[in-house]
Amino acid sequence: MKLHQLLLAGLLLGATACSKVDYTEIENPAYLRVFNDLNLKIGLENKDEEQPFMCMLIDPVIGADGIPTSAAIKGDFLDQREPYAPPYPSHIGASTSINNPEYPGKENVLVGPVLNGFDLSSWAQVPAGKHRVVFYIRPKNSIPFFNLEDRLKKTVVVDTTIELGVREVYTLHVLQRDFISKKNGIILRQENFHKLSLSDSMLYVNFYNYSANGFWSADNNLKKNQYSSGYLQYGIRDNMNVWMSICEQGTFNTVAGYKFKLLKNMVRDANNSSVASYHPVPVFADAKSNGISTTVWQRITLLYPGIDPNNNPYGSLGYDPDGQYAMLSCNSTDPVKPLSDPGTLLLPNMIVNIHSGRDNPRSFATVNTIEIVNGNAYLTTVQRKYPPPIY
Numbered sequence: 001m002k003l004h005q006l007l008l009a010g011l012l013l014g015a016t017a018c019s020k021v022d023y024t025e026i027e028n029p030a031y032l033r034v035f036n037d038l039n040l041k042i043g044l045e046n047k048d049e050e051q052p053f054m055c056m057l058i059d060p061v062i063g064a065d066g067i068p069t070s071a072a073i074k075g076d077f078l079d080q081r082e083p084y085a086p087p088y089p090s091h092i093g094a095s096t097s098i099n100n101p102e103y104p105g106k107e108n109v110l111v112g113p114v115l116n117g118f119d120l121s122s123w124a125q126v127p128a129g130k131h132r133v134v135f136y137i138r139p140k141n142s143i144p145f146f147n148l149e150d151r152l153k154k155t156v157v158v159d160t161t162i163e164l165g166v167r168e169v170y171t172l173h174v175l176q177r178d179f180i181s182k183k184n185g186i187i188l189r190q191e192n193f194h195k196l197s198l199s200d201s202m203l204y205v206n207f208y209n210y211s212a213n214g215f216w217s218a219d220n221n222l223k224k225n226q227y228s229s230g231y232l233q234y235g236i237r238d239n240m241n242v243w244m245s246i247c248e249q250g251t252f253n254t255v256a257g258y259k260f261k262l263l264k265n266m267v268r269d270a271n272n273s274s275v276a277s278y279h280p281v282p283v284f285a286d287a288k289s290n291g292i293s294t295t296v297w298q299r300i301t302l303l304y305p306g307i308d309p310n311n312n313p314y315g316s317l318g319y320d321p322d323g324q325y326a327m328l329s330c331n332s333t334d335p336v337k338p339l340s341d342p343g344t345l346l347l348p349n350m351i352v353n354i355h356s357g358r359d360n361p362r363s364f365a366t367v368n369t370i371e372i373v374n375g376n377a378y379l380t381t382v383q384r385k386y387p388p389p390i391y
Helices: 003-012
Strands: 029-036 054-062 068-078 124-127 129-137 156-164 169-176 184-190 202-209 239-247 261-267 279-282 297-303 325-330 345-347 352-356 359-364 366-373 376-383
Touching (some): 029 068, 068 124, 068 129, 156 169
Parallel strands (some): 325 345
Antiparallel strands (some): 029 124, 054 068, 054 129, 129 156, 169 184, 239 297, 297 325, 366 376
């Protein structure tokens, strides 16, 4: 049984491990999670670009010929990230592919603990301190990186140095900094959600626009069919207001008092590693809920400053919003009636509903991050430890 499974079983079910795996203890660990945000697709219009399929090496040993021969840590088969990064390591045992949508993801490595009540089993433990990190392009096959021919271990995407603090939590993004020059880079964000005083009755969300410089203003033909569907596929402007509405299950009807709440002004910055402020949203916003579970969902509206969401001129797909409007609906896991909205990118609900104690389901608050990267949006959810189910 993989370590991710052991931790997940312990957290959710209190189960006893069925087998023992020995790991070298890391005396002064940091906690690291890595996403491949290079979300381009290779087609006729960009056939000369490399496939964004990579291997991450931390503290590599490089031979005299410039070819890496080993590394302290290897994250191989690193594929483009998925739209949703759930609050537990769901990739373990759930896929027949070796392709990894994040690190550690499917890697069988020592992972983070429950820290101040937050489940860090989706973060890998790595030694704190200064490290050289190199990302290499690799072929999309099943051959481990160090077994590849030398000529296939030469293409570097990013070669940089990072420094990690003891028992600090980090999220690392590999991304495109400039859409025209194709310059790549990383963002190493030191998270702080586990240090904040957060209410159990509120979910929290923050936002980033990590899109490449020049993406939204580039000709749409350069971006066509490479990214997501809906209004977001051609990108949003560098300065956007973020509005949230809380909607009733299976409908676009908003909960009283929660229609178009302005959360923040979001400025594009693919160089800034600082943590954005979290915005609290009540879990039981609907007066009809029983305080145990709720079926509401969240709708995010992105609008250029000055546009009133109640008088949105881009409400029809017949209009090109020119980067001034996009919509995200966090309702794709609605078990009763998932809504179909062709102009909207669908993401899962930020509220976790699960069997806990004697309640099935019970609704739990989470900490969430939404990152806009070129023509797509990604949701990462972190949850607190909660009581296992009682049957």
